[in-house]
Amino acid sequence: MCAETPDYKATLNLPKTDFPMRAGLPKREPEWLARWEKIGIYDRLRDNAEGRTPFTLHDGPPYANGHLHIGHALNKTIKDMIVRSHQMMGRDARYIPGWDCHGLPIEWKIEEQYRAKGKNKDEVDVVDFRQECRRFAEGWIDVQRDEFKRLGITGKWERPYLTMDFRAxxxxxxxxxxxxxxxxxxxxxxxxxxxxxxxxALAEAEIEYHDHKSHTIWVPFKVVSGGDFTMPEGEDDDYAGADAALAAKDLLSAKVVIWTTTPWTIPSNKAVAYNPRINYGLYEVTGRPEECWCRIGDRYLLADTLAGDVLSSARLDDTMYRRLRDVSAEELSTLTLAHPFAGADGADGFWDYPVPMIDGDHVTDEAGTGFVHTAPSHGADDFECFMKRNWLDRMTHNVGEESEFLPHVPFFAGLQVFDRKGKEGKANPTVIAKLVEVGGLIARGRVTHSYPHSWRSKAPVIFRxxxxxxxxxxxxxxxxxxxxxxxxxxxxxxxxxxxxxxxxxxxxxxxxxxxxxxxxxxxxxxxxxxxxxxxxxxxxxxxxxxxxxxxxxxxxxxxxxxxxxxxxxxxxxxxxxxxxxxxxxxxxxxxxxxxxxxxxxxxxxxxxxxxxxxxxxxxxxxxxxxxxxxxxxxxxxxxxxxxxxxxxxxxxxxNVVTHGFTLDGKGNKMSKSLGNTIAPDDVVKQYGADILRLWVAQADYTADQRIGPEILKGTADSYRRLRNTMRFMLGALSHFEESDRVAPADMPELERWVLHRLAELDHRVRKGYAEFDFQGVFQALFNFATVDLSSFYFDIRKDVLYCDGDTDRRRAARTVLDILFHRLTTWLAPVLVFTMEEVWLERFGGEESSVHLTDFPETPADWLDEPLAAKWTSVRQARRAVTAALEVQRTDKVIGASLEAAPVVHVRDKDMLAALKSVNFDDICITSAISLTGDPQPGESFRLPEIDGVGVVFEKAEGAKCQRCWKILPDVGTHKHPGTCARCDAALG
CATH class of the missing domain: 3.40.50.620 (HUPs)
Structure with a gap:
C-alpha cells in the first residue's frame, strides 16, 4: 500500500457477529436445557398447536434398571427427530416418554441384594418385596430421565407413563x-x-442364542413289537400300518437309533419319530474294533443318507457293516420300542412302557440318524406330535423349576441339568453313564452349537x-x-x-x-x-x-x-x-x-x-x-x-420404524469385556449432545451403525463446517432490516438460482422428514450448505457483501441470506437442537424466543425455475474449468490469488457461451476480468476431461490493485478516493 493511500478496511461491510466459531457444547448445552425448562417449551408447543392435526409417536418403554447405553441414545434421538420435525411441519406432535418397570430384571437385582446380605427372598413378605422393586425402579427412572433430557430430547418429562403406576x-x-x-x-x-x-418361563423375546458345548449321544431303542400287530392307542380300524404288520417280523431283532444333544431328556422319552419321505435301511454289524459298544450281529434301523456317519461315530468302518434291505414307512409305523432304561435294576418298572413309532414332518435326514427321540414335555415339535394324537395323558413331569429331576425319578432324583449359576449340573453325565451301564449307547461325543440362553442371566435355558x-x-x-x-x-x-x-x-x-x-x-x-x-x-x-x-x-x-x-x-x-x-x-x-x-x-x-x-x-x-x-x-x-x-x-x-444395532468403529458388537463400549455420557462430556445427534442423523439407522473415536472426529468436523456456514450468515446479516428486503423478481439471477435450490430442498426436506429419512435430509442440507453455499454462492458474494455500498445486488444478497437463515435453522433444528437454538437466539434473542417454537417456512412454488437452474448448471460447469485452471497457476506460484487473473475462456457451445456472457462471469469466477470467446481452443489451453468444449488460457489481470476490494483493474487510481476502483469509489461516496 502506498504511503498516501488510506486504510480502507474500516469502510468494508465486514461480518459482525458474537457467534463463536468454537462451540463449547459440553458447557453451554445445559444452559439451553435450563432455558427450555424455564419457558416450558413442550407445553407452549401444545398451546400453540391447538387445532392442528395431532401426531403421536408412542414411546417403547426402556427398562428402568441402569445407565443409558449408546443404543438408548440412538433410539431416543431418532424419536426426538421424528417428533420435532413433524411439529415443525404443522402437526401437534406429542411425545410422552415412558418406562417398563415390572419384571425379572428388577426382581433379579433385588434378589442379588438379598443374597449378598444372606437373606432369602421366599422368606420376605411379598408386598414388602414388591415395594423394594418399586423403589429400585423409581431410582433408575430419575437417573435415566436426566440422561435422556441431557441429549436434548423433548417430551412430557414431568408426567411420563410408568407401567407400575396404579392407573397403569x-x-x-x-x-x-x-x-x-x-x-x-x-x-x-x-x-x-x-x-x-x-x-x-421365558418368552421368545427374552431369549438370545450363544454357542454352547453339548453332549451328543447315539442311543439304540430295541424293537419289541411289530409282527404281532397291536392297534396303537387312539387309532381306528383303518389304520394304514395294519397291512405292513407281518412284513416287519424280521425287524424284531433290530434297534432304532436316535441322536440327541440333550441326554437329560432321555428319561422322559415317550416315542420315536420318523418321516415317511426319508429312505430307511436295515444295517447289520459284521465286524468291530476292540473299543466299540456295538456287537457283531447287531441290527440298526437308520436313514440311508446318515447311516455311514452314524456307524462311523460308533467306530465302525465301511467293512464292518452291511445293508440288508429297505425299510418302509409302513413297516416303521407298526413297530413298538422299549425305553433304554426298561427293566433296569432298581427302576421299579418306571420305564417299562411301550415306546411307539410316530410319523413327524419335523424329522429330517440332514443330521442325526433320521429318527428323533421324542420327549413331549421337553420339545415343541415333540409336544405338537402328541397334541395331534390327543396323547396329553402321556406327558411327563420329571423335571423341576431348578432343572432338577424330581424325587420320583429313579437313579437321577435331585440331579440338575444346570445349576443356579447356569453351569452344567450332573444330570447329563449321570444319564450317559447309566445308558453305558445298561447297554444303551453306541456312540457319544460333544458338539458346539447355537443354544438358547436367557438374555438377562446369560445362562442356558431348557424346554420344560x-x-x-x-x-x-x-x-x-x-x-x-x-x-x-x-x-x-x-x-x-x-x-x-x-x-x-x-x-x-x-x-x-x-x-x-x-x-x-x-x-x-x-x-x-x-x-x-x-x-x-x-x-x-x-x-x-x-x-x-x-x-x-x-x-x-x-x-x-x-x-x-x-x-x-x-x-x-x-x-x-x-x-x-x-x-x-x-x-x-x-x-x-x-x-x-x-x-x-x-x-x-x-x-x-x-x-x-x-x-x-x-x-x-x-x-x-x-x-x-x-x-x-x-x-x-x-x-x-x-x-x-x-x-x-x-x-x-x-x-x-x-407406522413402524426400525433401527439397527450399534457397533464399534470396526463393526464389532459392543461388549464390556472387550472394552469397546461407548457411553453416551462420555460423548456428551467430550463433544456435546449435538455431535451425538449429528452422528445419528448421518447414519443409515435402518442398518447397524458404527461409532468410535475416529467416526466421532469425522462427525465433529462436519459439525464445524456447518457451524461456519451459520456463522457466516449471522455476520453478513448484521443489522438487516425489513426495509432492506428485495422481491425475488428484482433479484439477480444468482440469487434467484439460490431460491430455486431452496424450493427443491423444501420438497426434499419435508418428504424426507415425513418418511423418517434423516440421513437423506441431512446429506441434502449438508451438501447444500458446504457445496452450493460455502464453496459457491458465499464465495462469490463475499465481494458484493463486503465491498458494495447500498446497492440493489447487495440488498438482494442479504435478502437471500435472511431467507436461507430461516430455512436452514428450522430445517436443521430437529437434528442440532442446541446449535440451531444458539444460532436463532443470536439474531432473535428474547426471553420467550426459540427456534423450536417456529415451523418450517412455507416456500413459494414460483421460486422453482427449471430453465434458470439448467442455465446455471452450465455456468457452474464452466466455472469449474476456470477455477481448476487458476489452481494450477496458484500451485506453480504464478499467482497468489484468483483476482490476479484475467483468463480467456474459449467456449464451443453457443448456448453456454451466451449464458456466460449474460452474467458477470468474472465475478462468478472471482477474477478481476475475464474474456469469453467462441474461437477454437488453442493447444495450450487448460481443459477438464469431464467438461467438454471449454478451454482456459491464463492471462494476468492488467491495471492496479484496488486497495479496498483488491481487484486489479485499469481504472484504479483515477477516482476521487486514492487507490480505488470505480465501484469502491462510489461506495465511499
Whole structure:
C-alpha cells in the first residue's frame, strides 16, 4: 500500500457477529436445557398447536434398571427427530416418554441384594418385596430421565407413563380381563422356555442364542413289537400300518437309533419319530474294533443318507457293516420300542412302557440318524406330535423349576441339568453313564452349537413342561370386533399388510413371518414383581372343564377398583380373595392365581393407558408411529400387536420404524469385556449432545451403525463446517432490516438460482422428514450448505457483501441470506437442537424466543425455475474449468490469488457461451476480468476431461490493485478516493 493511500478496511461491510466459531457444547448445552425448562417449551408447543392435526409417536418403554447405553441414545434421538420435525411441519406432535418397570430384571437385582446380605427372598413378605422393586425402579427412572433430557430430547418429562403406576396396573389388569372374558385365555401344560437360574418361563423375546458345548449321544431303542400287530392307542380300524404288520417280523431283532444333544431328556422319552419321505435301511454289524459298544450281529434301523456317519461315530468302518434291505414307512409305523432304561435294576418298572413309532414332518435326514427321540414335555415339535394324537395323558413331569429331576425319578432324583449359576449340573453325565451301564449307547461325543440362553442371566435355558396360562391366537375372539379377522392371528396378519407402513419394508416381512407360525402366547411368569393374572379357578376341576375359570364382571370390577386405589399390591394383601369374590362366591371353592403377567404383556398394553386413556393421547387410541430397534419385531412390536388384536381388534400403530444395532468403529458388537463400549455420557462430556445427534442423523439407522473415536472426529468436523456456514450468515446479516428486503423478481439471477435450490430442498426436506429419512435430509442440507453455499454462492458474494455500498445486488444478497437463515435453522433444528437454538437466539434473542417454537417456512412454488437452474448448471460447469485452471497457476506460484487473473475462456457451445456472457462471469469466477470467446481452443489451453468444449488460457489481470476490494483493474487510481476502483469509489461516496 502506498504511503498516501488510506486504510480502507474500516469502510468494508465486514461480518459482525458474537457467534463463536468454537462451540463449547459440553458447557453451554445445559444452559439451553435450563432455558427450555424455564419457558416450558413442550407445553407452549401444545398451546400453540391447538387445532392442528395431532401426531403421536408412542414411546417403547426402556427398562428402568441402569445407565443409558449408546443404543438408548440412538433410539431416543431418532424419536426426538421424528417428533420435532413433524411439529415443525404443522402437526401437534406429542411425545410422552415412558418406562417398563415390572419384571425379572428388577426382581433379579433385588434378589442379588438379598443374597449378598444372606437373606432369602421366599422368606420376605411379598408386598414388602414388591415395594423394594418399586423403589429400585423409581431410582433408575430419575437417573435415566436426566440422561435422556441431557441429549436434548423433548417430551412430557414431568408426567411420563410408568407401567407400575396404579392407573397403569389397573388398565393392564383390565386388558388381561378382556382375554379372560372373550374366551382366548386358557391354562395349558406344554413345554416352554424355562430359565433354571431365574426359575421362570421365558418368552421368545427374552431369549438370545450363544454357542454352547453339548453332549451328543447315539442311543439304540430295541424293537419289541411289530409282527404281532397291536392297534396303537387312539387309532381306528383303518389304520394304514395294519397291512405292513407281518412284513416287519424280521425287524424284531433290530434297534432304532436316535441322536440327541440333550441326554437329560432321555428319561422322559415317550416315542420315536420318523418321516415317511426319508429312505430307511436295515444295517447289520459284521465286524468291530476292540473299543466299540456295538456287537457283531447287531441290527440298526437308520436313514440311508446318515447311516455311514452314524456307524462311523460308533467306530465302525465301511467293512464292518452291511445293508440288508429297505425299510418302509409302513413297516416303521407298526413297530413298538422299549425305553433304554426298561427293566433296569432298581427302576421299579418306571420305564417299562411301550415306546411307539410316530410319523413327524419335523424329522429330517440332514443330521442325526433320521429318527428323533421324542420327549413331549421337553420339545415343541415333540409336544405338537402328541397334541395331534390327543396323547396329553402321556406327558411327563420329571423335571423341576431348578432343572432338577424330581424325587420320583429313579437313579437321577435331585440331579440338575444346570445349576443356579447356569453351569452344567450332573444330570447329563449321570444319564450317559447309566445308558453305558445298561447297554444303551453306541456312540457319544460333544458338539458346539447355537443354544438358547436367557438374555438377562446369560445362562442356558431348557424346554420344560409346566402349567402356564396362554392366549389362544387361533381361537375366535368373542368380542364382535371382526373387521380384520376373527382370531388374533388373522387380525395381526391383516393389520400388518393393510394398516401399517413399515420403515424399512423388511420389518413387515420379519413380523409377518413370526406371527404366521408362532404358537399361542405364554402370558404367565412364576415371579413376584408385576401385574398378577387377576383370575380365579374352581377347585376340583380341570382346565378343560366348563366353569374352571371364573368369569364375572362384578368380580373384575372390584379388582380394578382396588388396583386403581392401591396398585397391584392389592392382589397380595391378606383377605384379597374374599374381598374380590365378595358374597357371591364361597372363597373356599376357588383358587387365586398368583402367577404374574409376562412383562411383554405390560409393555404391549401401553397403547391402552397412554394412547387411549390419557387426555394427551389419541382420539382413536392408535399411534402414528412406533419406533424401536429391530429386535422388537419379536418384542414390543410383536406383543403390542397381539395384545391390541385381542382387545381392540387391530394393530395399535400406523407406522413402524426400525433401527439397527450399534457397533464399534470396526463393526464389532459392543461388549464390556472387550472394552469397546461407548457411553453416551462420555460423548456428551467430550463433544456435546449435538455431535451425538449429528452422528445419528448421518447414519443409515435402518442398518447397524458404527461409532468410535475416529467416526466421532469425522462427525465433529462436519459439525464445524456447518457451524461456519451459520456463522457466516449471522455476520453478513448484521443489522438487516425489513426495509432492506428485495422481491425475488428484482433479484439477480444468482440469487434467484439460490431460491430455486431452496424450493427443491423444501420438497426434499419435508418428504424426507415425513418418511423418517434423516440421513437423506441431512446429506441434502449438508451438501447444500458446504457445496452450493460455502464453496459457491458465499464465495462469490463475499465481494458484493463486503465491498458494495447500498446497492440493489447487495440488498438482494442479504435478502437471500435472511431467507436461507430461516430455512436452514428450522430445517436443521430437529437434528442440532442446541446449535440451531444458539444460532436463532443470536439474531432473535428474547426471553420467550426459540427456534423450536417456529415451523418450517412455507416456500413459494414460483421460486422453482427449471430453465434458470439448467442455465446455471452450465455456468457452474464452466466455472469449474476456470477455477481448476487458476489452481494450477496458484500451485506453480504464478499467482497468489484468483483476482490476479484475467483468463480467456474459449467456449464451443453457443448456448453456454451466451449464458456466460449474460452474467458477470468474472465475478462468478472471482477474477478481476475475464474474456469469453467462441474461437477454437488453442493447444495450450487448460481443459477438464469431464467438461467438454471449454478451454482456459491464463492471462494476468492488467491495471492496479484496488486497495479496498483488491481487484486489479485499469481504472484504479483515477477516482476521487486514492487507490480505488470505480465501484469502491462510489461506495465511499
Amino acid at each position: 396396573e389397573r388398565i393392564i389388569a383390565e386388558d388381561f380381563q378382556k382375554f379372560l372374558m372373550n374366551g382366548t385365555l386358557y391354562q395349558g401344560s406344554k413345554p416352554v422356555m424355562w430359565s433354571p437360574v431365574e426359575k421362570t 413342561n409346566t402349567p402356564q396360562w396362554f392366549a389362544a391366537i387361533d381361537r375366535e375372539v368373542g368380542d364382535g370386533q371382526d373387521t380384520y379377522g376373527k382370531t388374533i392371528r388373522e387380525r395381526a396378519l391383516t393389520s400388518i399388510d393393510e394398516l401399517v407402513k413399515w420403515t424399512p419394508q423388511t420389518g413387515r416381512n420379519r413380523l409377518f413371518s413370526m406371527i404366521e407360525v408362532r404358537p399361542d402366547w405364554v402370558l404367565s411368569r412364576q415371579r413376584a414383581w408385576g401385574v398378577p393374572l387377576t383370575c380365579f379357578t374352581r377347585k376340583g376341576t380341570l382346565p378343560t372343564d366348563e366353569g374352571f375359570l371364573l368369569r364375572d364382571e362384578a368380580v373384575n370390577a372390584r379388582v380394578l377398583e382396588a388396583f386403581e386405589a392401591e396398585g397391584a399390591d392389592a392382589w397380595y394383601k391378606p383377605g384379597a380373595k374374599e374381598r374380590f369374590l365378595g358374597t357371591d362366591y364361597n372363597a373356599d371353592e376357588w383358587d387365586q392365581v398368583f402367577d404374574i403377567l409376562d412383562v411383554w404383556f405390560d409393555s404391549g398394553s401401553t397403547h391402552a393407558f397412554v394412547l387411549r386413556d390419557r387426555e394427551d393421547g389419541t382420539e382413536d387410541g392408535i399411534a402414528d408411529v412406533y419406533m424401536e430397534g429391530t429386535d422388537q419385531h419379536r418384542g414390543w412390536f410383536h406383543s403390542s400387536m397381539l395384545q391390541a388384536c385381542g382387545t381392540i381388534g387391530r394393530a395399535p400403530y400406523r
